[in-house]
Amino acid sequence: MHTYLYTDATLATLHKADTYGLIENGVLAISGDTIVYAGPRHGLPRDLTIQGEQSLNGRLITPGLIDCHTHLIYGGSRANEFEMRLNGVSYEEISRSGAGITSTVAATRVASDSDLLKTALKRLDRLLADGVTTVEVKSGYGLDHDTEIRILRTARQLSKERPVNIITTFLGAHAVPIGLDADEYIDSICIPTLKAAAAENLVDMVDGFCENIAFTREQIERVFKTAQKLGLPVKIHAEQLSLMGGAELACQYAALSADHLEHINDAGMDAMKAAGTVAVLLPGAYFFLKETKCPPIDGFRLRKIPIALATDSNPGSSPMTSLLLAMNMGATLFNLTPLECLQGATLHAAKALGLKGIGQLVSGARADFAIWDVSHPAELTYRIGDAPLFRRIFGGVEC
Structure with missing residues (x-):
């Protein structure tokens, strides 16, 4: 299946305890409704068939x-x-x-x-x-x-x-x-x-x-x-x-x-x-x-x-x-x-909620994530009455 890339992003993967799992200049790759890669650009698997990509210019991606x-x-x-x-x-x-x-x-x-x-x-x-x-x-x-x-x-x-x-x-x-x-x-x-x-x-x-x-x-x-x-x-x-x-x-x-x-x-x-x-x-x-x-x-x-x-x-x-x-x-x-x-x-x-496969940006997780007009995840808690959402992605589809 074809893969779509979100590039030039800061990823808060939350893949380990007690850390944001931040990856700067990262790439999030999705195929259909599934994340197939979340990591630095240089680690992107070479066997992916890239359908298209979008540069996020340093914006933050978190799980939905x-x-x-x-x-x-x-x-x-x-x-x-x-x-x-x-x-x-x-x-x-x-x-x-x-x-x-x-x-x-x-x-x-x-x-x-x-x-x-x-x-x-x-x-x-x-x-x-x-x-x-x-x-x-x-x-x-x-x-x-x-x-x-x-x-x-x-x-x-x-x-x-x-x-x-x-x-x-x-x-x-x-x-x-x-x-x-x-x-x-x-x-x-x-x-x-x-x-x-x-x-x-x-x-x-x-x-x-x-x-x-x-x-x-x-x-x-x-x-x-x-x-x-x-x-x-x-x-x-x-x-x-x-x-x-x-x-x-x-x-x-x-x-x-x-x-x-x-x-x-x-x-x-x-x-x-x-x-x-x-x-x-x-x-x-x-x-x-x-x-x-x-x-x-x-x-x-x-x-x-x-x-x-x-x-x-x-x-x-x-x-x-x-x-x-x-x-x-x-x-x-x-x-x-x-x-x-x-x-x-x-x-x-x-x-x-007893749910698996969401809440993290990891390979195999469902492609539910949010793209934010901020560069660091602490901004999301710091702001009051502000929703700096750039895009919401649900099942791989931009909403």
Whole structure:
């Protein structure tokens, strides 16, 4: 097959731990939707049939960014709750009053499929403008059979409307619907809906919110046992507002990731290390809710637990649609290095979704990458409110 070259570029290959893997005056060669070479010009294999090439004049190439935790599909707005918080009402108080997630649930249930798709595409387009090529999208704003299924179908539709890889996550265990007991909801609605969604091939993985305003470990475990029987990997919202041991529970089921983690303890981190579970940090929610307890970054580093970053794009606690901004927040709020931030939005984000063959610029990887109008990868974390994207390449095709 013919090969196309991107030349005169700085490559951030991320092919080794603890380094950008920078190659100056590098060449990225693609054949179809696959990278066949990433390295210095002098190492380019001579047996390639070159179809064409493009000089990038020193621009930076990174793997396509990966947003591994979003809630893109929902109806309505929660700007009024933002105002309430600024007037002194806590996030927990808002949630317990019947607002919070349940208000978005009400708006989502009455939204048409076309409206859900239209608004989600607007949010998705903003992510794509940041060089994102893979996005995880959760359900969880339906909390009934029909709406949860509609959300997941809409998520599948996103990849038909835009050149992007969409990973779907069932988050039926997101909140307790008004008028139902938590156990009743889990057993009579959440689990049956999960089974139906899996039968329709709408689910790639399963999530749950283990928190004092959501579900207990025992309730989440019932969902995870069902996921295990269905052959679906799990991840978890855990230790965001309190320590409930959700991360430890998820690790018993070989969770791909545990997300938030501001209140995780040593036992939870030890369990994550043993299970190979990625720590997904969500600085947008930390910032928006004015939290003060940071995730234990040094504990993750000490144990060499991979750290990923994501937008947590959602209407209530992180109405953010910029992964580059999440990277900047990861540095300024959590003291991550620019290298950790880039790895967190590429290589480690891919691991958090159980994906191989993306997140690095290496031979054999899928040709999902971003070309930037900068010369060094630290620029991507350093800038605020700036998306210096030159080109986004998805499956070898310029978008």
